[in-house]
Amino acid sequence: MSLLNYTVYRLAQGFITFLGAFLLIFLFVRLLPGDPARLIAGPEALEEDIQRIRAHLGLDRPLYEQFITYMASLLRGDLGTSIKYGTPVLEEILARLPYTLALAFVAEALAVSVAVPLGVLAALKPRSLVSQLVSVLAVVGASLPVFWTGLMLIFIFSVELRLLPSSGAESPKHIILPSATLAFFLVGNLARITRAAVMESLSSNHVVTARAKGLSFNKILVRHVLRNSLIPILTVASVQLGALLGGAVVTETVFAWPGIGSLLIDSLFFRDYPLAQGVIMFTVGAFILINIVTDILYALVDPRVREILWKAA
Amino acid sequence: MSELLKVEALKVYYRLPQGVVRAVDEVSFSLERGEVLGIAGESGSGKSTLAMALAGLLRPPAVIESGRIIFDGLDLTKLGEGEWRKLRGRRIAVIFQDPGTYLNPVYTSGFQVAEVYEAHRGGRASRYVELVKDLYRKVKMADPERRVHSYPHQMSGGMKQRVLISMAIAEKPDLIIADEPTSALDVTIQAEIVELLKELKSETGSSIIFITHDLALLLEIADRIMIMYAGKMAELGRSSEIRDNPLHPYTRGLLSVLKPERKQKLASIPGSIPSLIDPPKGCRFHPRCPMAMPECSRVEPRTVKVNGRTVSCLLYEG
Amino acid sequence: MTKRIKEAKRKRLLEVWEAFKANKVALAALCIVAIVIILTPIGSRIAPHDPYDFNLARARQPPSGEHVLGTDELGRDILSRLLVGAKYTVGISVVSIVIGASLGTLLGLISGYKGGLWDSLIQRVNDVLLAFPTILLAIALVAFKGPGVSSLILAIAVSSMPVYVRLVRAAVLQVVVEDYVAAAKLLGLSSWRIMLRHVLPNVMSPVIVQATYHMGLAILIASALGFLGLGVPPPTPEWGSMIGTGKVYLFSAPHIVVFPGLFISVTIIAFNVLGDGLRDALDPRARAMLRRF
Numbered sequence: 001m002s003l004l005n006y007t008v009y010r011l012a013q014g015f016i017t018f019l020g021a022f023l024l025i026f027l028f029v030r031l032l033p034g035d036p037a038r039l040i041a042g043p044e045a046l047e048e049d050i051q052r053i054r055a056h057l058g059l060d061r062p063l064y065e066q067f068i069t070y071m072a073s074l075l076r077g078d079l080g081t082s083i084k085y086g087t088p089v090l091e092e093i094l095a096r097l098p099y100t101l102a103l104a105f106v107a108e109a110l111a112v113s114v115a116v117p118l119g120v121l122a123a124l125k126p127r128s129l130v131s132q133l134v135s136v137l138a139v140v141g142a143s144l145p146v147f148w149t150g151l152m153l154i155f156i157f158s159v160e161l162r163l164l165p166s167s168g169a170e171s172p173k174h175i176i177l178p179s180a181t182l183a184f185f186l187v188g189n190l191a192r193i194t195r196a197a198v199m200e201s202l203s204s205n206h207v208v209t210a211r212a213k214g215l216s217f218n219k220i221l222v223r224h225v226l227r228n229s230l231i232p233i234l235t236v237a238s239v240q241l242g243a244l245l246g247g248a249v250v251t252e253t254v255f256a257w258p259g260i261g262s263l264l265i266d267s268l269f270f271r272d273y274p275l276a277q278g279v280i281m282f283t284v285g286a287f288i289l290i291n292i293v294t295d296i297l298y299a300l301v302d303p304r305v306r307e308i309l310w311k312a313a
Numbered sequence: 314m315s316e317l318l319k320v321e322a323l324k325v326y327y328r329l330p331q332g333v334v335r336a337v338d339e340v341s342f343s344l345e346r347g348e349v350l351g352i353a354g355e356s357g358s359g360k361s362t363l364a365m366a367l368a369g370l371l372r373p374p375a376v377i378e379s380g381r382i383i384f385d386g387l388d389l390t391k392l393g394e395g396e397w398r399k400l401r402g403r404r405i406a407v408i409f410q411d412p413g414t415y416l417n418p419v420y421t422s423g424f425q426v427a428e429v430y431e432a433h434r435g436g437r438a439s440r441y442v443e444l445v446k447d448l449y450r451k452v453k454m455a456d457p458e459r460r461v462h463s464y465p466h467q468m469s470g471g472m473k474q475r476v477l478i479s480m481a482i483a484e485k486p487d488l489i490i491a492d493e494p495t496s497a498l499d500v501t502i503q504a505e506i507v508e509l510l511k512e513l514k515s516e517t518g519s520s521i522i523f524i525t526h527d528l529a530l531l532l533e534i535a536d537r538i539m540i541m542y543a544g545k546m547a548e549l550g551r552s553s554e555i556r557d558n559p560l561h562p563y564t565r566g567l568l569s570v571l572k573p574e575r576k577q578k579l580a581s582i583p584g585s586i587p588s589l590i591d592p593p594k595g596c597r598f599h600p601r602c603p604m605a606m607p608e609c610s611r612v613e614p615r616t617v618k619v620n621g622r623t624v625s626c627l628l629y630e631g
Numbered sequence: 632m633t634k635r636i637k638e639a640k641r642k643r644l645l646e647v648w649e650a651f652k653a654n655k656v657a658l659a660a661l662c663i664v665a666i667v668i669i670l671t672p673i674g675s676r677i678a679p680h681d682p683y684d685f686n687l688a689r690a691r692q693p694p695s696g697e698h699v700l701g702t703d704e705l706g707r708d709i710l711s712r713l714l715v716g717a718k719y720t721v722g723i724s725v726v727s728i729v730i731g732a733s734l735g736t737l738l739g740l741i742s743g744y745k746g747g748l749w750d751s752l753i754q755r756v757n758d759v760l761l762a763f764p765t766i767l768l769a770i771a772l773v774a775f776k777g778p779g780v781s782s783l784i785l786a787i788a789v790s791s792m793p794v795y796v797r798l799v800r801a802a803v804l805q806v807v808v809e810d811y812v813a814a815a816k817l818l819g820l821s822s823w824r825i826m827l828r829h830v831l832p833n834v835m836s837p838v839i840v841q842a843t844y845h846m847g848l849a850i851l852i853a854s855a856l857g858f859l860g861l862g863v864p865p866p867t868p869e870w871g872s873m874i875g876t877g878k879v880y881l882f883s884a885p886h887i888v889v890f891p892g893l894f895i896s897v898t899i900i901a902f903n904v905l906g907d908g909l910r911d912a913l914d915p916r917a918r919a920m921l922r923r924f
Contacts, residue, residue, distance in 0.1 A: 017758055017762050020755060020756070020762075021759050021763065023759075024759050024760070025771060028771070028772060028775060139903050139904055139907070140900060142903065143847060143896060143900040144892075144896045144899070145851055145854055145855060145858075145892070145895055145899070146855075147854075147858045147871070147874060147875075148874060148895065151874070151878055151888050151892070152889075155881055155885050155888075159882050159885075204414065205409065205414040205415045206415055206416055208370055208409070208415065209409065209415045209417075209480070212370060212401050212407045212409075212480075213402040213428055213432050213480060214397075214400070214401040214402030215398075216398065216432070217394070223420075224417055227419055228419060243764045245764075249766060249767070249770060250858065250859065253859060254878075264770065268770075268774045269860075276771075276775075280770075280771050283767055284762055287762060287763070288762050303419060303466070304418055304464070304466050
């Protein structure tokens with residue numbers, strides 16, 4: 001029952017944040033210097049063309065009227081119509097969504113399956129080579145820009161070794177390089193967090209109790225160390241996943257991966273302004289939703305968090 | 314009575330970069346079956362380290378430097394982790410000081426107690442719910458039916474200590490080591506827990522090593538008492554002997570703190586426990602000792618028997 | 632009295648420096664950061680060639696004595712372009728983070744110290760900004776304002792700001808309950824004086840550490856936008872856009888992509904390592920731990 005209450009409360013809260021994000025984008029576009037209509041029309045456009053585009057986008061009407069019209073259609077699930085494709089924006093997004101979801105989940109799964117064992121090993125042997133590797137990977141992985149590591153992977157595996165395809169999404173093999181690129185970016189940080197969380201659990205008193213009971217090493221590790229380390233690991237992994245849904249823009253572009261990120265970049269180059277705004281709003285919505293799911297997951301993992309969160313709701 | 318535990322010249326050291334901390338230094342004693350041995354000392358006297366050594370729960374940088382711990386014919390200092398695992402929880406149990414942190418916050422209390430059965434009898438922990446409820450009734454937990462499903466943060470300090478005690482007595486162990494089991498609790502709960510431990514002792518027949526800084530409490534419940542100072546044993550004797558006729562000046566100091574009529578004059582022993590990395594030469598207590606003699610700062614006292622009692626002080630040598 | 636305070640401050644700085652100096656990796660990172668920052672004003676003076684001088688006859692040459700890092704697709708000297716490009720990639724990042732951190736700190740101070748309506752207003756806006764993935768917010772801002780240096784600075788500054796608001800607000804809420812702040816209030820000092828004199832100095836350490844990390848992030852964003860063609864327009868030798876325009880030659884002349892990438896990566900690594908080093912040196916708890924063991 002409280003889980004339901006909490007979920008409803010968080011969804012309502014998230015909806016308000018989403019409206020705020022919409023208002024923000026709305027105001028940015030209209031109040032800051034720079035004219036989207038002129039941007040869409042291009043540098044050589046005639047003044048009357050610009051006026052026409054402005055009217056088409058509704059930018060010539062008063063601010064509040066624009067806002068209400070926009071809001072109304074947004075609430076109907078209508079994100080507008082793409083200039084380039086002439087189709088509803090939502091349709092374009094939903095066509096690309098599976099690719100973005102696939103890339104994000106494969107990349108995160110790859111990162112978790114490498115980082116967690118690495119972090120646990122490093123925590124069990126803090127002075128070992130593995131632990132030093134984690135430290136180096138944490139800094140280097142998060143520092144190398146994905147567009148560069150992506151290109152380097154293409155150079156090695158597509159150009160030199162001719163093992164893997166470098167762009168497109170025609171076969172399952174195509175997902176390997178882009179997801180590896182993203183996973184490399186994520187893995188170090190996740191491993192470092194895992195190591196810290198596991199080391200903290202390892203040194204906590206309840207592990208001494210578990211040993212005093214005569215529990216086996218494996219049971220202590222799984223129940224009393226890993227389970228308690230889950231919250232920080234889960235936090236980081238889900239924040240990463242949320243960022244991937246919107247932030248894989250660069251990687252998708254490098255590998256011509258037909259997801260939402262490359263749709264956004266395409267729309268910007270074609271000056272397809274309703275499409276761009278739609279993609280951005282959609283991504284923000286997804287990001288907010290992921291954060292809510294994360295909080296609900298904490299609640300399921302930690303009874304203390306559960307009580308605090310439900311009280312708040 | 315037969316002998317359950319014999320500790321011989323045990324040394325437990327912490328090897329730190331700054332030097333070696335001699336937390337337990339040449340301590341010897343024995344324990345009969347069904348006996349309650351109290352160990353008293355200030356914090357830093359090495360009593361908790363001794364407790365962890367007896368339960369095989371020392372963690373680096375703490376190591377057993379030398380000495381033997383003979384438990385029912387078995388030298389515990391030579392056991393591997395696998396053999397320890399079979400012993401801990403079943404034949405040797407520990408009750409810890411701060412019940413809050415010694416319970417895992419993400420599991421129900423009942424599950425955590427049931428894990429003791431799971432570890433030694435096999436099967437899933439959930440099979441043992443009824444046994445845990447019985448234990449909760451034994452430790453006088455209010456509302457045991459509900460409490461097995463409670464999480465630690467939903468319980469009071471006294472309840473949590475009862476959970477830890479349930480774990481300790483679950484398999485009716487030969488030896489229970491209680492390391493300051495009451496000091497994190499408020500006074501009324503302390504009395505209840507002590508009362509409970511007394512009852513359980515006569516019921517299970519376990520030997521108990523009761524570690525505390527509270528000498529008054531030990532005088533009440535222990536058969537024999539060992540006084541520790543700075544990693545060394547100062548004195549060991551029957552409770553009545555310690556109370557009525559303390560031999561070591563340190564013991565006298567501790568007792569004088571307890572006697573209300575003298576509280577004004579001798580509120581406590583002046584000074585504090587010395588660094589165990591670089592302990593005072595000779596007798597470790599001599600800088601604080603009201604009866605110190607010149608040779609106390611040079612000669613380290615041996616452990617001697619005086620009328621069947623054990624003491625380490627130059628007053629009783631020669 | 633003031634002399635004593637100054638003395639104490641000097642001593643603390645010295646302590647921090649001693650702790651920092653002991654960390655050799657962080658020291659090396661500091662050197663790299665210093666070099667990169669010095670490059671921003673003097674890069675164009677020490678560049679061996681004109682970074683804009685193109686000559687298709689010498690296009691895509693691998694590294695040689697004349698062109699140490701080779702030439703790009705238009706025959707321009709890559710080393711010269713990288714040296715001059717520091718002005719854009721690193722310069723933009725420094726300016727953005729200074730703006731973002733100052734603005735965020737100011738808002739955080741107001742939010743934490745004033746409370747009430749100010750606090751809830753700032754917090755709501757902040758929540759909204761935090762609801763954007765960082766790079767998406769930057770892309771959105773640049774996209775709707777058109778590419779260019781000022782859009783880029785705005786984008787990075789705004790997307791880095793929320794972290795400072797949150798950080799400083801939390802720190803202020805801890806500090807305002809302290810006795811000396813209450814004492815300053817009793818003395819009748821104005822809120823601004825109290826904030827600037829008593830609260831701000833206490834929240835500076837985490838802000839500086841965060842800003843150092845953010846420098847790495849800013850370079851990442853600036854170069855990513857450059858790579859996507861949304862940053863500083865060509866032919867400006869911004870590091871990311873050098874990779875963006877050079878990527879089609881990955882098969883025939885990989886050095887066009889490799890060297891700018893190395894410059895970006897090493898710079899970001901240096902800022903991140905420096906951030907770690909500063910954090911450890913500034914955190915008195917970490918320092919005390921080091922002394923103990």
